[in-house]
Amino acid sequence: xxxxxxxxxxxxxxxxxxxxxxxxxxxxxxxxxxxxxxxxxxxxxxxxxxxxxxxxxxxxxxxxxxxxxxxxxxxxxxxxxxxxxxxxxxxxxxxxxxxxxxxxxxxxxxxxxxxxxxxxxxxxxxxxxxxxxxxxxxxxxxxxxxxxxxxxxxxxxxxxxxx
Ligand SMILES: O=c1ccn([C@H]2C[C@H](O)[C@@H](COP(=O)(O)OP(=O)(O)OP(=O)(O)O)O2)c(=O)[nH]1
Ligand SMILES: [Mg+2]
Numbered sequence: 001x002x003x004x005x006x007x008x009x010x011x012x013x014x015x016x017x018x019x020x021x022x023x024x025x026x027x028x029x030x031x032x033x034x035x036x037x038x039x040x041x042x043x044x045x046x047x048x049x050x051x052x053x054x055x056x057x058x059x060x061x062x063x064x065x066x067x068x069x070x071x072x073x074x075x076x077x078x079x080x081x082x083x084x085x086x087x088x089x090x091x092x093x094x095x096x097x098x099x100x101x102x103x104x105x106x107x108x109x110x111x112x113x114x115x116x117x118x119x120x121x122x123x124x125x126x127x128x129x130x131x132x133x134x135x136x137x138x139x140x141x142x143x144x145x146x147x148x149x150x151x152x153x154x155x156x157x158x159x160x161x162x163x
Contacts, residue, residue: 019071025049026067041131054123061114072103091117
């Protein structure tokens with residue numbers, strides 16, 4: 001095995017099984033899939049119940065149904081992120097990017113799209129409109145204190161180091 005193939009095999013050991021339920025209007029669509037071996041996200045498709053395309057006018061936003069519900073193992077989340085091609089070519093992005101899918105959410109996954117472009121964008125059933133990335137979640141346990149440790153930055157932020 002070449003070192004390259006070796007490292008891929010290692011990465012595959014981190015795969016996590018996620019239960020997925022296809023809703024009736026998902027019928028006929030393929031499950032989200034990694035488009036390439038090294039893809040971080042699976043592209044997710046519009047699952048409009050009707051075949052009729054949806055027209056997203058400039059400045060407007062919409063919640064696109066995906067036709068899928070999932071049960072993410074505890075300790076993980078799914079992030080819904082925009083596709084750069086749609087953003088660069090059409091000004092289309094996820095308004096709440098990255099969208100957060102909680103591990104205890106059992107409703108339909110939705111993609112909240114906004115059209116920042118200058119032209120109406122037509123979304124067809126089956127079109128890949130975003131991508132989902134599985135990510136580990138590290139939770140906070142508060143330790144309440146009266147004083148925080150001192151740092152060089154201190155309270156400086158928001159451009160305090162210059163442009
Ligand atoms: O892009 C998104 C974002 C969220 N959700 C679903 C899954 C998520 O678990 C749930 C709640 O999302 P979030 O916590 O971001 O929204 P909220 O406004 O805080 O709603 P809630 O009060 O239900 O938590 O909505 C989506 O389907 N797509
Ligand atoms: Mg919430």
